Amino acid sequence: MKSITRYLVINISIWALLAALSAGVILTSLFRTSAEDAFDGQLDMVLKMLVGELATQLFSSEELSRPGSLGQPRFELPLSGWYWTVSRSNKDELVFASLSLGGENLTVESQSEKQYTGGIGRYLMGKGPDGKRIRILEREISFGPDQSYYFRVTGNAAELDEQIRSFENRAWLLMVLFGVVLLTASLLLVRTALRPLTKLQRRVRDVAIGKSEAIVGSYPVEVDGLVEEANILISSNKETLERARTQLGNLAHALKTPLSVITNEVRSSDLQNADMLVQQVDVMRDQIQLYLDRARFAARHNTIGTVTKADPVLKKLTGVMSKIHPEKMVDYECSADSDICFRGEEQDLEEMIGNLVDNACKWASSRVVVSLTEGLEEAAVKRPQKKNANVRKWLSIIVEDDGPGISEGKIDEALKRGKRLDESKPGSGLGLSIVTEIANLYQGTFSLERASLGGLRAELVLPAIKEE
Incomplete structure (x- = not known):
């Protein structure tokens, strides 16, 4: 590009955008994974508590009764999205269900790729009685011959989605602010870094308009060599000009006298072709003057800083x-x-x-x-x-x-x-x-x-x- 500033700004903007975009994607992905793990951890804890209460009743040979709130009031709040059920192994015979389910049943839609790590089980997605999306943890446990039960614990997936969405909005806003701050800081850095070039431009202009005979000032190492070479070039140009002027002047004086002598001698002689010789001498004088003028003009117009x-x-x-x-x-x-x-x-x-x-x-x-x-x-x-x-x-x-x-x-x-x-x-x-x-x-x-x-x-x- 013709502009270093434009080149740096465009490249910094691209890298700042990529950095902010990558950071946003990684951050939101990590938070989603962490939030889902924490959510599944809650379901796993409730499932274990539910299995523990039912196992206590089965091993004590007491008549089975519905477990309590399991320390989670949400399982007693109607249609809260937080439910649990216990059914026989055929899954159709419902034994117990949380009060929040209100006597209704759950609808299973799809199986998650994530497997339950606490034993044989799996995570599912489904809908509650009110049609809200729920996340289901399902596990089959056998307590003896003909005593196999399916345990299901669900959580409100909308709450999880809202938590993730809220974090993503804040994260992307933060990334935008981060990108703006990074870009602003980069622009200030570019302007500060290129300030010596602006100073150098002014000094070169001073030389060009004749205000200064050389580029003066202190410059960074990266351009200091350029300044030194430019000053050498300016000095050499002036020395070359002076030598050219001196040599042209010497040549003009060296040729002027012999041509004048030749002209005078020819005019005072009795030669038949004297007029022709004088004419040719005048032609020589014009040609010499022509090329002297051209050399003089060329030497002068190439002078740096002449205004x-x-x-x-x-x-x-x-x-x-x-x-x-x-x-x-x-x-x-x-x-x-x-x-x-x-x-x-x-x-x-x-x-x-x-x-x-x-x-x-x-x-x-x-x-x-x-x-x-x-x-x-x-x-x-x-x-x-x-x-x-x-x-x-x-x-x-x-x-x-x-x-x-x-x-x-x-x-x-x-x-x-x-x-x-x-x-x-x-x-x-x-x-x-x-x-x-x-x-x-x-x-x-x-x-x-x-x-x-x-x-x-x-x-x-x-x-x-x-x-x-």
Whole structure:
């Protein structure tokens, strides 16, 4: 699962449910067995007392008389469910019966699997005169030739069932409470155990937004190694960036001077193909600058924790453009969300916005509108394949002008490096292609379309973060 908390909660809930269910089944089963044994023990005791009284009369050669209450008043309460009978061996000739039976007889329904352990006998289920379920203990005892008797002692099965049912209700309620308490305790334990991960997430976020240069704090042994390795990675990333910048700067300076010397020498020479050589040197200079720019962009955008506040950059560039193109008398409109930040280098953001605004100023008749908002605009949503799943927020920069615009068929051509659709306008033709390259390095999007003002609408979508 993507969530450790959800995984632990689901598993703990399953095991808590199984534990409570198993405990409830075992507990109620043990109580049922114990209650039935205790109930049968009472019947066994009464049967033995009944056999003892009758045996005393038979061995004393006295005339048989009905035994008394046997110390159990329930056997004298009419239709109480507690009965006893003594009959001849054929079971049909009833000799004595308890007063509670009221002269009626018992109905035997089925034999229990449980055998009577005190001698030859068995447990039966039946009904009393009033139709109530009773549990019967039956035993045949012989006191001599032609002196065999069947003894039956019954108990009210409804009382036993009610006792068991009452315990089961209380037991299952207890198991539910036990499960709730166990689940609650487990949730608290999970939250407490995972709290260091929440702390770690905040510290990593501080590094990502540039508030901290490393992950700080004390963490459990299980994640301490991860924190140490992450700090090593952050430090290594910064060192790699600095080395790359230094090497790129050295390479740029090392190539600049020889190319300038070659250009000057060729121009001052009398060679017939001097113009062609100068042209090729310019091509070399452009290609070197191209790949230096790409390497510089790649090194910068991979830097961990680099964040740039977008609003000041946007307002600064629009202010600069009004001074660069004073002859245009362009009306600039700028609106920006002051809390949103670009996840990248300030130089890259300045280069992208600067190229877009400069291009709009060149073509605008009288108006340029620049807006910066949080989230994806409708056009960017239509290109989900460009969205980086690891970035939670995005910013949208839209630059519009009221110039002549370009047709849809020439949009792809305008984005090509060094391509100028109108040679009368100043520039190298590299601006829009540079914007495209930088945006792609940050896994953003850049698109051109017809603006509502009538000119060109340039839309730039880049990874962002919201200030807290």
